[in-house]
Amino acid sequence: MVHCSCVWFRKYGNFIDNLRLFTRGGSGGMGYPRLGGEGGKGGDVWVVAHNKMTLKQLKDKYPQKRFVAGEGANSRVSALKGSKGKDCEIPVPVGISVTDENGKIIGELNKEKDRILVAEGGLGGKLLTNFLPLKGQKRIIHLDLKLIADIGLVGFPNAGKSSLLSQVSHAKPAIADYAFTTLKPQLGKIMYNDFRQISVADLPGLIEGAHMNKGMGHKFLKHVERTRQLLFVVDISGFQLSSQTQYRTAFETVILLTKELELYKEELQTKPALLAVNKMDLPGAQDKFQELMHQLQNPKDFLHLFEKNMIPERTMEFQHIIxxxxxxxxxxxxxxNYIKTSLDEHANQDDDTYHKKQLLNLQISNTIPYSEPPPKNSVTSPIDVI
Structure with missing residues (x-):
């Protein structure tokens, strides 16, 4: 994991999206057998979210990537109960997922001052431990940055995502006419007349095989997980990565993007999605757009054109095609306007689902005797939004 992180850092400039750290809680203090004194507990190691922090700043400030909390104080005549060791805090950016060495999620930090305990200090020496202190917990952790945005732009390289982001927001992404223009995520905000702000993330371009970690693969796909809705951006003229790869029409591009999301994580297909068909200023674009609309309205009539392994289990249902x-x-x-409307519609649906769930809970609590706890599975799960 450290190797991957370093390669990402060298190849793509100043952007780091994962780090591997060593953490250890402090050892407890010695007990005092003669007087029954208890040593202080060792300090704990916490990961704490800060809005203005980046993983690069963390790596630069702590190049050894070792975080050890303070030891608990020994018990002594003047203080039979030793004081607790000093806690160690690891400052990280908001939007971090923390996992252990086996890939198990310890927790996520989604807002300023969120904190997660990652390594606990050892107990101080006392009667139960024969007055000998215990060592602190030792743990390797992985910090994984997942962007949080209202809208995530999804598209193959050269679809015009960077140009679109600069049009709809105040972001100024680098724009050039070659594959992999975006080498790091770009965030922009759409500002509305009513002072509403909607965040948009332009993410590194996908390629076929991204689910197998080709190209930037998982580095792209993991960021998509943390956006509320998706905005597919496709070139009306189609897409070809290079002269060695196959040309794809706009319709094929939509199908392949859908398949990449599905193969990485099926739940991504349940996110509300819009489709922006770009480069409509090109000659013949209107005719191609009519053809694309016909294909999207009757996708099953055209899926026989694809190899079986390229066909998604379910085709994407777009809220709007623009x-x-x-x-x-x-x-x-x-x-x-469609972005704003779509976000509002689904926010209302989420609220309705929540209120229905609360009402159902209330009805259940009124019909079941107080002494009998409600059945675990009695509440319906939230409605899937497609």
Missing amino acids: PISAITGEGIDELK
Whole structure:
């Protein structure tokens, strides 16, 4: 994991999205057998979220990547109960997932000052331990950055995602005409007249086989998990990564993007999604757009054109399909309005689901005798939003 992190850092400049750290809680203090004194507990190691922190800053400040808490004080005549060792806090950015060496999730930090205990200090010496202190917990942890944004842009390289982000927001991403333009995630905010702000993440371009970690593979896909909705961006003229790879039409691009999301994590397909069909300023774009709409409305009629392993289990159902040109600005205002509407609609659905669940809980508590706890599975699960 350290190797991967370093390669990512060298190859893609200043952006680091994962780190491997050594942590150890402090040892407890010695007990005092003659007087029954108890040693202080060792300090704990915490991971704490800070808005203005980055993983690169953490790596630069602590190049050894070792975090050890203080030892508990020994028991003595003047203080029979030793004081607790000093806690150690690891400052990390918001949006961090913390896992152990086996990949098990310890917890997530989603807002400022969120904190997770990662290594506990040892107990001080006391009667139960024959007055001998215990060592602190030793743990290797992995910090994994997952962006949090309202909208995540999904598309193959050259679809025009960077150009679109600069059109809809105040972000100024680097834009160039070659594959893998975006080498690190770019965040922008759409500002509305009513002072509403919606965050948009332009993520490194996918390629076919991303679910197998080809290209930037999982580095892209893991960020998609933490966006509320997806905005597919496809080039109306289709896509070809290089002269050695196959040309894909706009419809094939949508199918392949859907398949990549499905193969990485099926739940991604349940996120609400919009489709922006870009580069509508090109010659013949209108005819191609009509053809694409026909294909998207009747996807099963065209899936026989694909190899079986390229066909997703379920096709994406887009809330809205908007023709745009990130170069001329055509359709950009409509897209911004659809984004806002879609987020509001699903926020209302989430609220309705929550209130229905609360009402059902209330009905259950009124119909079941007080002495009898309600059955574990009596509440319906939230409605899936497609």
